[in-house]
Amino acid sequence: MTVSKPFSFSVLQTDGRARHGLVRTARGDIRTPAFMPVGTAATVKALYADQVREAGADIILGNTYHLMLRPGAERVAALGGLHEFMRWPRPILTDSGGFQVMSLAKLRKLSEEGVAFQSHIDGSRHMLTPERSIAVQGLLGSDIQMVFDECTPWPCEEDAAEVSMDLSLRWAERSKAAFAAQAGLGRALFGIVQGSVYPRLREVSARGLVDMGFEGYAVGGLAVGEGQERMLATLDATVPMLPQDRPRYLMGVGTPEDIVLSVLRGIDMFDCVMPTRSGRHGQAFTRFGRINLRNARHAEDPRPLDPESACPAASQYSRAYLHHLFRCGEYLGPMLLSWANVWYYQDLMAGLRAAIAEGRLEAHCAALREAWARGDRVD
């Protein structure tokens, strides 16, 4: 009888810098490269949890900032934890709240201790510190927790970026110390590399975190307005400094194209609101690029989004019907497009994994981009 490690990561195959791997957790395996649908307030918006799983997702993301405010971490814990609360029994990664407290909260005040802020919902006063963030993530029962960090804004001068990155390093150390209280539960804590677009700072951050030692490493502070070129250059500078044997997570990314380009650079995990947010606003992601269902040209188009998709939302409903639902403001429009988009993203990841496993990633990515550019308009 073998006793498996509660949290582990193995690289199964590589193709260039890209990796296909497996994260094992107490609540199930995560095939990488993985895309995590975002379940901000204990629900992946407009989807049943079963649909998220059937689409192929192994893990979803929950937002610490939102959940600590509503319904509250202690309440979720009393109700059996986030998995039980939202009926998602598989792995959940929670962010630290650091990004959202700076982008959403009112009257926030940052100090060495942490961030004092007022809720954007009801104005109530709260404090997020490394210790409180980890405690909240623990109360939620998160399988993969993130260190509390300051997400350096864009643009940011190098001096300010260094001050911010140094603070994040100190907070990472405090996060790790706080996480010790959850030892033995099979949970993982990931560090987050900061340093804006400055290679020197990224190096200091990465080395500092690797010295502390984490189960995985995220690249933070990207996809905040710096543009694709700077993002990729920062990945090129940062990823090689991360341990080969730990998962690498690019936070908040992104478009299908950004994901492909990041997988090619050795990223293993992604999250983004794009598939669900775009779906709610009438935009579908397909093998043949994006389709804005609000556009009048779809009003009489009997074709489904993609007849070859295994997703019912993509293969069984006409574009004319989807267009109609969005024109009428019907719930079913966001429901169907969120479903189709989450499914498309999971299909994208499955295709990337298979291509890496079979050593044909470059050709696969070229074919993906060619189809996106070609589109499928018939007029």
Add this chain to the structure above:
Amino acid sequence: MTVSKPFSFSVLQTDGRARHGLVRTARGDIRTPAFMPVGTAATVKALYADQVREAGADIILGNTYHLMLRPGAERVAALGGLHEFMRWPRPILTDSGGFQVMSLAKLRKLSEEGVAFQSHIDGSRHMLTPERSIAVQGLLGSDIQMVFDECTPWPCEEDAAEVSMDLSLRWAERSKAAFAAQAGLGRALFGIVQGSVYPRLREVSARGLVDMGFEGYAVGGLAVGEGQERMLATLDATVPMLPQDRPRYLMGVGTPEDIVLSVLRGIDMFDCVMPTRSGRHGQAFTRFGRINLRNARHAEDPRPLDPESACPAASQYSRAYLHHLFRCGEYLGPMLLSWANVWYYQDLMAGLRAAIAEGRLEAHCAALREAWARGDRVD
């Protein structure tokens, strides 16, 4: 080989004045008493069509007024008809548009010919006549179509109610003549008894319609503010004048209690937005009465709505979670409660059918009302 009649109705059992029967249509059978979920704009709001069927619905209702404006009857026809458009292959009943054109449209002008009006959506000008209403219903591919009528408002003096009822009778005759163009397609046309709360007018209306001959008869002009007592008195006066061998449909009703009391009076079919509209607003219908999930007392309640329900929305999610979803304005709240409510209504009808079949309707209804009144609060 037997050739079955495309549209038929059989009373299978009776219990007092209540009937359990079967409507047969080319698109499937309808077990009566039946409740038809409302799919106004080609979608039962916040539900997948599969969920409506799995809840037990044999038939849904579509609104002619809404569909003729958006996406347009000719467009639906070009896309294969309403069933194909919305992915509901089973029977659909369409109303005539008469009720909504008077309650929703702008600048409406009623004449002998029909109703000229402006769309409440974009101000475009349209005309609904008996002939156009039946043509629209035919273009939609409706299995059970309704005569174009004027839904007499409440309150209404007897003189005015008579003028309105007489007009509806003339429109019924024109509707029937127009429906002849759809002969041989296995579709049915129902007449609508009007006459407000005046027994004499109801009698004139019912006799006039029965003389014309329809496949079924609706009682219209009720549940418009007259109150339960007057509604039931009107049913008591009207239903006995309708043929035993045709289905009887009480339009726009209603609460579970109204449905029970109407079944006891011989009504076979119902429709109402209540289960879906209430669901979108946080109100659940259960065996133990209504529950307003927005109420703070549910915030920490781990109990599901009804652990014995076969509906996942009612049995698998805590009240605390449902409360949270409504507090956050998440799509999943309306999705789950609409599902639970549509399922509850179908369970209610199944229970009534079984009780009629087994000759225990009175005791069954008493038990239903007792449980609604008792509730299931634990505090």
